[in-house]
Amino acid sequence: MLEKGLNALKYKVIILDEVHERSVESDLVLVCIKQFLLKKSDLRVVLMSATADIARYREYFKDLGRGERVELLAIPSSGQDTIYQRKVSYIEQVAELLKMESEETALKCCSGPSPLTADADIKPEMYQLIHNLIIHIHKNERDIEKGILVFLPTYYALEQQWLLLKPFSVSFKVHILHSSIDTEQALKAMKICKSHRKVILATNIAESSVTIPMVGYVIDSCRSLQVFWDNNRKSDSAELVWVSKSQADQRRGRTGRTCDGHVYRLVKRSFYTQLEDYEPPAILRLSLRQQILLLCCAESKAINDPKVLLRKALDTPDPEVVEDALSLLVDLHALQKTPPRSRYEPTFYGRLLASFSLSFDASILILKFGAIGMLREGIVLGIMMDMQPLPILRPFGHESLFMKYIDNFFSGDSKTTGLSGRKEVICMANSCAFHFWQRAFKDKYRLQLLRQLFKLDNTKDREIVLSKIEEEWCSYHNLLRAALNQVAESYDEVLDSLHRYRPQFLATSGGIPSYYNPNEYQHKCHLDCDQYLDDGALDMDYQLLEQGGEIRKCISIPFLGHNESLAHKVAQNLASVVKEMRSQSSADVSGNPDMLVYGNGVSTGEASLCKFFLSGQCNRDSQCSFSHSLQAKRPTCKFFFSLQGCRNGDSCFFSHDSVPSAYSGVLSSLCRPENADADMLSLLRWFPAPHHGCILILDDNDLYFSSHIARHYAPSSIISTTPLRDESTLDQLPTDVRILWGHSNPYNTIVSNTAGSPVPWSEVKCVLWFPKFETGHREGQKSVMQTFFEYLAIRMLGYALYDVKVIVTMNNMRFSYLQVEKLARECCFFLRESFLFDEQNLGELFDEINARKPMLQSKPVSYVFSLHPPADVQSHDFATLLSQNKNKVI
Numbered sequence: 001m002l003e004k005g006l007n008a009l010k011y012k013v014i015i016l017d018e019v020h021e022r023s024v025e026s027d028l029v030l031v032c033i034k035q036f037l038l039k040k041s042d043l044r045v046v047l048m049s050a051t052a053d054i055a056r057y058r059e060y061f062k063d064l065g066r067g068e069r070v071e072l073l074a075i076p077s078s079g080q081d082t083i084y085q086r087k088v089s090y091i092e093q094v095a096e097l098l099k100m101e102s103e104e105t106a107l108k109c110c111s112g113p114s115p116l117t118a119d120a121d122i123k124p125e126m127y128q129l130i131h132n133l134i135i136h137i138h139k140n141e142r143d144i145e146k147g148i149l150v151f152l153p154t155y156y157a158l159e160q161q162w163l164l165l166k167p168f169s170v171s172f173k174v175h176i177l178h179s180s181i182d183t184e185q186a187l188k189a190m191k192i193c194k195s196h197r198k199v200i201l202a203t204n205i206a207e208s209s210v211t212i213p214m215v216g217y218v219i220d221s222c223r224s225l226q227v228f229w230d231n232n233r234k235s236d237s238a239e240l241v242w243v244s245k246s247q248a249d250q251r252r253g254r255t256g257r258t259c260d261g262h263v264y265r266l267v268k269r270s271f272y273t274q275l276e277d278y279e280p281p282a283i284l285r286l287s288l289r290q291q292i293l294l295l296c297c298a299e300s301k302a303i304n305d306p307k308v309l310l311r312k313a314l315d316t317p318d319p320e321v322v323e324d325a326l327s328l329l330v331d332l333h334a335l336q337k338t339p340p341r342s343r344y345e346p347t348f349y350g351r352l353l354a355s356f357s358l359s360f361d362a363s364i365l366i367l368k369f370g371a372i373g374m375l376r377e378g379i380v381l382g383i384m385m386d387m388q389p390l391p392i393l394r395p396f397g398h399e400s401l402f403m404k405y406i407d408n409f410f411s412g413d414s415k416t417t418g419l420s421g422r423k424e425v426i427c428m429a430n431s432c433a434f435h436f437w438q439r440a441f442k443d444k445y446r447l448q449l450l451r452q453l454f455k456l457d458n459t460k461d462r463e464i465v466l467s468k469i470e471e472e473w474c475s476y477h478n479l480l481r482a483a484l485n486q487v488a489e490s491y492d493e494v495l496d497s498l499h500r501y502r503p504q505f506l507a508t509s510g511g512i513p514s515y516y517n518p519n520e521y522q523h524k525c526h527l528d529c530d531q532y533l534d535d536g537a538l539d540m541d542y543q544l545l546e547q548g549g550e551i552r553k554c555i556s557i558p559f560l561g562h563n564e565s566l567a568h569k570v571a572q573n574l575a576s577v578v579k580e581m582r583s584q585s586s587a588d589v590s591g592n593p594d595m596l597v598y599g600n601g602v603s604t605g606e607a608s609l610c611k612f613f614l615s616g617q618c619n620r621d622s623q624c625s626f627s628h629s630l631q632a633k634r635p636t637c638k639f640f641f642s643l644q645g646c647r648n649g650d651s652c653f654f655s656h657d658s659v660p661s662a663y664s665g666v667l668s669s670l671c672r673p674e675n676a677d678a679d680m681l682s683l684l685r686w687f688p689a690p691h692h693g694c695i696l697i698l699d700d701n702d703l704y705f706s707s708h709i710a711r712h713y714a715p716s717s718i719i720s721t722t723p724l725r726d727e728s729t730l731d732q733l734p735t736d737v738r739i740l741w742g743h744s745n746p747y748n749t750i751v752s753n754t755a756g757s758p759v760p761w762s763e764v765k766c767v768l769w770f771p772k773f774e775t776g777h778r779e780g781q782k783s784v785m786q787t788f789f790e791y792l793a794i795r796m797l798g799y800a801l802y803d804v805k806v807i808v809t810m811n812n813m814r815f816s817y818l819q820v821e822k823l824a825r826e827c828c829f830f831l832r833e834s835f836l837f838d839e840q841n842l843g844e845l846f847d848e849i850n851a852r853k854p855m856l857q858s859k860p861v862s863y864v865f866s867l868h869p870p871a872d873v874q875s876h877d878f879a880t881l882l883s884q885n886k887n888k889v890i
Contacts, residue, residue, distance in 0.1 A: 005300030
């Protein structure tokens, strides 16, 4: 709807499920659809939920002015013959069941008589109560297949409950459902266990939209972790709150689905009746920066005015929150006010931010890294800020072991890197882990696929084997394969968006990641079998050998080796970029013109206030290097300028004032649309000097580009291939250009007839290709590009042509659409540079694609690639491969 407006709704019926969840996006979907219902009379909308406030939704859609009814349909709870029963008990009944004193037990679980006065924190007694209840159920329920689902609000709470269950691993099979847990491991909770009692410890991730077979019991702590905008931290924060009755009903609905169920709510019945009917919607709790930017970028005028649209939401956000978000977006130059109606219109920078499917802060971080010349590293870091689970394995219940795994990839000292927050260190380590996976495993995997290119038999079987090898390799290095592949997919999506918009910094942003320096980097696995550390831990933490309880791990640590110094450089930039981002989101600007930022520290004209003097503990008097004046500048709070923010707010001793950054000016000057004129010298400078090598132009139909290039470059240094059989159909031949006739496509030119190849590959220093795309589907065009890079990689590897540059010229929109950079990377080609192609002097490309969105420009662009294989590649392997398949025709 944001991208296509009313054109997106070419349907007669739209069904929205789970409407009670009330995320910002779901509320925006509702208000947008309501706007479109006014314009589309034949559209019908079906809202589905088991616990939504039906009266509110009926009232919300009643004022459409179309004179129609808003109908309510009750759907039977089950179409099966057996209707399962659900029984609900409260803490009074639990205390009686466990032979405990009722009032004392209730007081330990709820510190007040009502949700308004009771703290939602969980006390140790609560964990013990849940544990005792689990033991009681296990002893009294004969059916071992009936599982127990426990709802707890946080990762820490799950850990505490798990620690109590560890000594009972003979009786229980414990599963964890949390966003940080790998999906494959979480899915094990869906299996029915016949040998142990299944206990599932879950946050509200299991609250709806999932049926776990044979859950006979639900233990509900009646707490939840709610995210809200913290004005002190200037970031989203989380707080423990009491659930609403709607949430409690959702949790109750997890049982009684495949067997009779019993729900234990660990609050008094009178306490439960005072809970809110529905939780406050996210649209009333969050800053709405990202959502407002997306609305401003929307195609339809019916929804692209956020002030007007949000006033029509089911719950209208505070106008001050909307104004704050708009002001911040204007300050960031993501939006601008346009006369005469003072509408907020997105800038190029704003549209670029909105094009990423990441959070607002992650998108900003990526563009700031792009502006300082580290785009690829910034993309990975931005993705790590958002995703769960992260690539580095987090053994549940073993936080110290998790931090050891973090150190294996990144152990930077905060004094040298400037990283002050735990979240940044974890992001940095996972970024290093992703680069390590790419360099140490994926590159060799790519080479193996190239070696097997001509062996078309049992392709599926080979993919299964390679998948198992990768899973095993990831296990050796404490990594999650699925998470790594998810990062890779998101990485390419962000790159595709950047190629469509082409900000200024993209032209000079090389695609060779920093982890490829030094090029001789190698990692050799040394596997060791260690005795398993903890027999009571979850099976998701390690992959045990079936015999002896041993695990195999790589002990060649740190895994990055020579690349540690590069990781430190990236970490220093991350610290500086985060500091600037936090400064921009801060409401209080210091306005001190004498303050300058150098690296990771702040230098001012006077000494900072001594915190020990303020507390009466400084014993250095005049020898103290800090100021004893109450008017002195307070030192900067390092936690406030981290991703997590400072929890102390205004009571913090340290300063939360914004600090100027050297990156601000760089960003504003480079994060603009590409505006350079096409210059043929941008292409010609990649060509070898005449008589020091030649350029090869592939598949040049009618020798069109060869003729144009020959006017500006030595014709005798040009070799051209063409599908034409002879010159009879041409009016004029380019003089002195070596022409290879009858080459119908570039693949046969590159690979076949190796023994007597007409191309003198030893002379070639640069390969040019101007692909022509017939009208067809995307997959066919992708196959053309993929085959080109595959066979060119085999040729260059076989002849060790590592210095040859490959220049592909095509429309930037098609380049993005076909994910050409990804296809090249899969064959060890990395993008060096890209620039506008000079059609006026070098020939017209005839590949115009309609750019449908504002500020998107369709341009002919030349993309320069270079081959970067692993250091231990064996050229003779590919030379043999070429020789064996010299007569193959593609």
